[in-house]
Structures are given as structure tokens and as C-alpha cells.
Amino acid sequence: xxxxxxxxxxxxxxxxxxxxxxxxxxxxxxxxxxxxxxxxxxxxxxxxxxxxxxxxxxxxxxxxxxxxxxxxxxxxxxxxxxxxxxxxxxxxxxxxxxxxxxxxxxxxxxxxxxxxxxxxxxxxxxxxxxxxxxxxxxxxxxxxxxxxxxxxxxxxxxxxxxxxxxxxxxxxxxxxxxxxxxxxxxxxxxxxxxxxxxxxxxxxxxxxxxxxxxxxxxxxxxxxxxxxxxxxxxxxxxxxxxxxxxxxxxxxxxxxxxxxxxxxxxxxxxxxxxxxxxxxxxxxxxxxxxxxxxxxxxxxxxxxxxxxxxxxxxxxx
Ligand SMILES: NCc1[nH]cc(CCC(=O)O)c1CC(=O)O
Numbered sequence: 423x424x425x426x427x428x429x430x431x432x433x434x435x436x437x438x439x440x441x442x443x444x445x446x447x448x449x450x451x452x453x454x455x456x457x458x459x460x461x462x463x464x465x466x467x468x469x470x471x472x473x474x475x476x477x478x479x480x481x482x483x484x485x486x487x488x489x490x491x492x493x494x495x496x497x498x499x500x501x502x503x504x505x506x507x508x509x510x511x512x513x514x515x516x517x518x519x520x521x522x523x524x525x526x527x528x529x530x531x532x533x534x535x536x537x538x539x540x541x542x543x544x545x546x547x548x549x550x551x552x553x554x555x556x557x558x559x560x561x562x563x564x565x566x567x568x569x570x571x572x573x574x575x576x577x578x579x580x581x582x583x584x585x586x587x588x589x590x591x592x593x594x595x596x597x598x599x600x601x602x603x604x605x606x607x608x609x610x611x612x613x614x615x616x617x618x619x620x621x622x623x624x625x626x627x628x629x630x631x632x633x634x635x636x637x638x639x640x641x642x643x644x645x646x647x648x649x650x651x652x653x654x655x656x657x658x659x660x661x662x663x664x665x666x667x668x669x670x671x672x673x674x675x676x677x678x679x680x681x682x683x684x685x686x687x688x689x690x691x692x693x694x695x696x697x698x699x700x701x702x703x704x705x706x707x708x709x710x711x712x713x714x715x716x717x718x719x720x721x722x723x724x725x726x727x728x729x730x731x732x733x734x735x736x737x738x739x
Contacts, residue, residue: 423626426482426491429455430567435592436616437495440515440633449629451493456485476502483509486619492626494619498612498642503650505619513618513633514642518588520614520663522548522607525575525599526582532600535559535581542571542580546682546722550659551607552584553684568593588614608661608678608689611645637666641673647703648677648690651711658722659684666696673699675706679715682722688715 423444427437434455441451458481479501482494486509498514505511524532524541535541535556542564543549549561564571564580568589575583586609590597615638620626644664652660659680666673673696678689690710694702710716 423449423451423492423629424454424490425451425493425495426454426456426485427495428458428478428482432497432568432589432592433495435594436497439592440493440495440616440618443515443633444629447629447632454491456482456491458482476500483619486621492620492624493630496617496619498615498617499610501612501617503646508622509619510622510627511617512620512627512630514635514639515616515618515633516635517638517641518591518614518616519601520609521587521604522584522602522609522613523587523590523599524582524584524602525572525597527575527578527580529598530582532556532582532602539581540579541582541584542574543584545584545610546657546726547610547659547661547680548584548607550680550682550684551602551661554680554687555606555684557684572597586610586613604663604676608663608676611649611660611662612642615642617642637670641665644673644675644699644703645677647700648675648707648710650704651707652679652716652719653723657726658719660719667693671696673703675703677707677710679710679718680722681718682725686714686718688713688718 425437425441427433437453441453444451458478479496483506485491486494487506526535537558538560540560540562541552542562544563544565552559552561562580564574564583566574568585571583571585574580587601618630618633620630641664645662649660649662659682662677664673664675672693674693676691678687680687688710690706692706
């Protein structure tokens with residue numbers, strides 16, 4: 423069976439992990455690198471590439487529908503909500519650390535960073551959350567793959583950078599830094615989780631389904647439900663996070679929408695029983711809209727399209 427992947431270091435690490443998990447279950451695979459348009463035109467802003475957010479995933483879908491690959495591995499947070507019905511998400515892997523991570527040039531913590539320190543991030547959500555927490559810091563766009571971003575920090579272009587902890591874990595890089603707690607830095611929906619897709623009704627589907635991790639599937643589903651009425655997608659500052667309580671009878675959910683400058687925040691937070699939980703999560707998502715979350719997301723979207731660049735949250739993979 424052939425696993426298709428993008429060629430970035432992180433995408434390859436994620437794919438090699440899936441190949442290993444399948445091999446442990448007696449399934450041999452080979453890896454095929456697909457050069458996507460998204461990878462080809464890294465100098466262009468995201469919206470200039472056909473498909474925008476989700477472009478990388480869609481390109482791999484096309485290759486799969488053409489029959490050239492049997493399995494594809496994605497960072498789940500980059501997958502568009504609407505998926506081709508022929509390509510189900512057969513496995514949601516056990517979640518890695520879902521939180522954001524602050525790496526600073528000299529190990530300084532967020533609390534200790536002097537005023538006017540420059541923080542690099544390509545995520546509008548992270549930028550808004552940092553501005554809310556420390557309005558005295560300066561956020562600057564930071565593009566490039568995870569390796570490029572670390573190089574830019576080392577070169578001293580930034581005092582600190584923000585990224586997903588999971589990306590570093592998957593690369594096997596143990597770096598000193600600070601995990602940002604979800605209460606202040608609510609992560610992107612499905613952050614830290616890898617999903618595996620195949621065509622429906624294939625041998626690959628049967629093999630990959632053994633890798634599905636029920637708890638991770640549940641929490642990622644809740645995170646999507648919470649923000650499903652907002653629109654705007656992952657280019658606007660939206661966070662959503664869910665975790666099961668230790669007895670697994672309840673689920674703690676948290677979602678927020680921010681203005682780009684971080685001054686306005688709309689947020690919902692609740693512990694809901696698993697029984698009837700989906701319906702409750704939908705209602706909570708509706709409340710997020712009523713509280714003004716949709717207005718904030720729409721306003722952010724308008725601002726972004728006025729601004730020719732600095733919109734993408736997508737090359738940082
Ligand atoms: N935005 C791009 C992206 N997609 C997935 C990851 C990291 C791994 C993950 O969250 O699954 C990243 C990089 C980042 O946000 O720092």
C-alpha cells in the first residue's frame with residue numbers, strides 16, 4: 423500500500439510514524455512524496471493559492487481519488503470540515519500534546535519577557551491571544567516550515583516564537599520552552615492530532631481503521647462541533663479545546679473567538695456530561711454565536727482580506 427505525503431519534515435515524520443504503526447500490525451507500506459502547489463509557491467500568500475486553507479489536503483485527496491496513493495496522513499487541524507464522502511477519516515491517532523509552546527531566544531518565560539519583545543507567529547489566533555495577555559509585546563509574522571522557524575529564532579530575528587508543541591514532539595526535538603495553558607491560549611481545534619484517510623471500502627481502510635483512538639476521535643469531534651456555526655475557518659482567531667474528565671463520564675469544553683488585536687474575546691466554557699453531550703456542545707456553539715462570536719469572526723475575516731498578506735496560517739507546517 424502506498425502512503426502519500428507532502429515533503430515537509432513534519433509531514434514526513436508523521437507519515438513515517440503511521441508506516442511504523444501499520445508495520446507493527448503486519449501491514450507493509452511505501453511512502454510517496456507528493457509535491458503540492460502549496461509547497462511549490464511558498465512565497466505567495468495563502469489566499470493566492472487555489473483552494474486556500476485546506477489546499478494541501480485537497481491536493482492529496484485528488485491524488486488519492488486518481489488511485490495513485492492508498493493512504494494519506496494529515497495534521498487534523500489543517501483538514502477542512504467538509505470532506506469528500508469517498509475519503510473517510512478512518513483513523514484519528516492518539517493525540518500528542520495539544521497545546522501551544524513558547525520558545526524564547528534565551529529561555530525567558532512569557533511572564534519575564536521585557537516590554538516590546540518581538541514574538542514571531544504565523545497564526546492569527548496565537549497573535550491575538552498573545553496581544554490579549556501581553557499587549558506590550560510586539561507580534562510579527564513568522565513563516566516557513568518548523569525548521570525554518572527555529573532557524574529564524576536562533577538567528578535572533580525574534581525574542582520568542584509560538585508554535586504547536588506537537589510539531590516539535592513529532593520531530594523528536596526536545597527543546598526547553600513553555601507550554602501555554604489552554605485557559606489563556608485555547609489551541610486551534612484538533613491541534614496536536616494526526617488523522618489518516620483512505621478511500622472507502624478498500625483494503626487500506628480495513629488496515630488503517632485499527633489505528634483509530636476512540637478518545638481522540640471524541641474530543642476532536644467536540645472541538646469541531648463547538649465552532650461549527652462560526653464560519654471563517656482557521657484563518658481567523660478561533661480556538662476550541664475539549665478534554666475528557668478522568669472518569670470519562672464528562673467532557674470539559676472551551677471555545678473562544680478573538681478580535682485580531684486581542685482586545686475583544688467571546689468565550690464559552692463548560693463541563694458537560696458525555697450522555698447527550700453532542701447536543702449540549704451544539705447548543706454551546708450556538709451560544710458562542712449569540713454572544714457575538716460570529717460577528718468577531720466575520721470582522722476578522724474582512725480585516726484579513728483587506729490586508730494583502732499576513733493572512734496565512736498554513737506554511738508553518
Ligand atoms: N498550522 C500548521 C500546522 N499544522 C499542524 C501543525 C503542528 C502539529 C499539529 O498541531 O498537529 C502546524 C504547525 C504549528 O501550528 O505550529
